[in-house]
Amino acid sequence: MGSTMNLLIGLAMGLNLLALGSGRLSAIIRATAVQGVVLGVMPLLLEYTFDWMVALVALVTVAVKGFVIPSLLRRAMRAAKIQREEEPLIGFVPSLLLGAGGTIAAIAGARMLPLLPEHAGTLLVPGSMASILTGLILLIGRVKAISQVCGYLILENGIYLFGLLLIHSTPLLVESGILLDLTVGVFVIGIIVDRIQRAFDSLDTRKLTVLRE
Amino acid sequence: MRENLLIAIPLVGAALAFFWRGDRTRPLLLPAAGILHTGLALWLLVNPPLVSPGAWFGFDPIARAVLPAVSILFLACAVYSVSYLRIRTERSNRVFVASLLAILGLLSAGHQARHLGMLWITTEAVTLAAVPLLHFNGTSRAFEATWKYLLIGGTGIALSLLGSFCLGYASLRGGGTGDLTFVGLIAQGAGLSRPWVLIAWVLLLVGYGTKMGLAPMHTWKPDAYGEAPGIVGAMLAGGVTTVAFTAILRVRAVVSAAGEGAIADRTLLAIGLFSMVVAALFLLGTRDFKRMLAYSSVEHMGILVIGAALGRAGIWAAFFHVWSNCMTKGALFLSAANIRRAAGARTIDEVSGMSAVTPRSAAIFVTGLFAVTACPPFGPFFSELRVVRAAIETGRAGVAAIFLGCLLFAFFGLTRVVFAVVDGRPRTKESKAAGKVNERAGVVLPPLILLGAALWLGLATPHVLTDAWTEAVGRLVTQP
């Protein structure tokens, strides 16, 4: 049980680095979607007994994170007619190194935190910290709106992963995290609507600089 | 049961507004809901209901100390918006009215939330509900401002969820049973796992601080306030920020119960002073009078958290300042919106001599300026004075000195912009418009009434309010 979960979290960590290193938007979207599915099935592994509620949450998470939002993002990508992240603020190599350093620091740092014995052996906390860091790097370091949204999704995946620690004690709080997906939905709809409304050169957030102090 | 109506009335109103046919009559729902809400809130202020300790929502002393201010501010905005939306007939106001009502309902819920998760859900919902309001003007600059708001605010809100998880884990690690009401967490007190409490405190401070607009998480604020209609600015600066502030207060109480109150106070002081310094510096540089209001808001958020860090007297002063800030910011935003509409521009390079074009709004704007820069006898003067006194009494003279210095610079910055706008000779574009500008009672009275309320707060603070604040302080600070 635990080793399967650790393997999945390790996979999610690898996907973080993949998202950091790839310049193609479609690759980032795919990495994010796969990560969403991987994390979505996680509650089922945590449960020793089958629970309808948890199964439903897992199903909804997989559907939303793995399919609905990625397909919306792909649509936005088509609408905006962009394929690649050309000149990120933080280059691919530095962000990859930052992400890897962060992953290592997360694994090392999580040992210092006081964890309940049943969570001590798992990669839940380091995996979550690594994903949050990756999300923040993408949010800060990329200029294309779609990569930023992917960064937000990865950040959100990290928070969800942390929430799994609490899924037994306060399932409601953890499930409310699905509201964050709503924010992502608003982001993506914003991109699409804006694209339809006006001709916007390349959806480069660096062009959103009229308002500057 | 009545306190739930505070949440239900606006939400029902929002649903009604969404399905209401007829753009002309729909805005009337706003004052209707506003009157009901304000009446109920004031009634509850005078007759506080009993709150069962385990309830997830309730009109507890903290809600009682803050929520009526938001309610009054909303009522003024609602009256104003009837006239405003009559001018803006070129756009459908369906989403605007519905979102504004939804925000009121969610703000009421957020103020009354006594559960960590519920607090987060309402704050998240408020964040999302404000999006259509910010984008109401539909320009590319409005889109840009909305995008920044959502990106920065969304990240902040995500971090505050993480902070909530950490606090939940602190409780679980300390042997908690998953009871995440603030009462339950405070009762667990020293049983909470301290490292997790500290992590949670940092994340929640960053998260809710982003919603409040504390520096350095304030960068969305000037853009959002600059591009959104004045009503939205007033509701964001007076309503949404106070929800985030009460959230920080409630969390601080938990952190303090866990025995880390000193660290929490120190971080609050640092971030508050930093906000004030940043705001004062930007106020000296800005040339746009709507962005000026945003920086002024950053400054006042700094004052609030400094107050929150200064013990009983400081928290009391912070509650006082929430009220005076609500009233003066409302007056300023609404009168600034009038001036902005008449002038057709927002920077002091393009606008001048507005006292000749819109004399009433300009008068309110100038008076509001004196109120917000803490000139006696307006409310902000007395609340800020109490913050300074609390600082000196707790032996933090340095804090008081920086605080006063920032106020001075903010005063310079604000007067510079305001008098450039009001004074002088109208530019040609405005003088042509001068004959046509009709300052209806609907757009002048609401800011005037808010200003009057600010004056009243300063001259004769009602006893019911001081009692409410004292009781709320008693809830938040366990040991004297």
Next chain:
Amino acid sequence: MIIALESAVRLAVWLLLAPLLPGVINKVKAWVAGRRGPPVLQLYFDLARLWRKSVVMSTLASPGFVAGPAIAWVALAGAAMLMPLGPAGGAISFKGDVLLLVYLLALARFCTAWAALETGSAFGGMGAAREVSFAVLSEVALITAVLALSVQTGNITLSEMLSLSVGSGAMLLAAGLFGVLLAENCRVPFDDPNTHLELTMVHEAMVLDHSGPPFAVILHGASIKLLLFAVLLSQVVLPVGKLSPLAGTATLAGAVLAVTVCVGLVESLTARMAFRRVPLILTASFLLCLFALLLALKGGA
């Protein structure tokens, strides 16, 4: 006497088999593209032809122009003698021989680059600069991989380090080393061995000025290096040393063949990458090796 004989046989096997690999790669590429392609033994014919030709020497060049390729070839042949061959082990084996292996590889690269600079031509210098700047990154990955192996086994002797299968870290290490293999041997996506557009060449630009026997030596040395890396990669993943001599040799040969086919497939299916993307892939290889190292450290602790 027997040792000397065995070493000679071993050297002969390395030298004779090495040119087979580029032939296999080209055959795979031709097969994927649906062509017949050159014969598998093409490189042998090329080498023989080059050996018979005369050398064109620049008047500017010092003796290093010829000495460079020669030293590089000797260094690579020496490295090959250190590399254990499954159950047979290495011809020479001592404590810390893995360091010598790394140094010999670096020496070979240095000498090739040196020879490229001898004629003073722009292309030689450009190719050498590119080759060396890629090498900086790939060597880091290689050394990390070596560290991971030595931490895993607690040993710094090559034959010991490779005798143990590394478990879960082996996959990471194999992926990282595969990237290093492609970069070190100038294969697609880092460099295209078939390109003759000067501006995009890396390795080919470096050896542009050589001809005749020195060029044959360079080509042969490159094929030894490819075989060396293929053998290393195979032994990192598979515990060949534990098998019986016959099975071990067969497994090793099969694995080397599989690696070669993989290189061919990668070469057929991907395009050469832009120069500025190359550091990204090499960094990824380095990170893979680094994570393998961390896994090894954690497993040890």
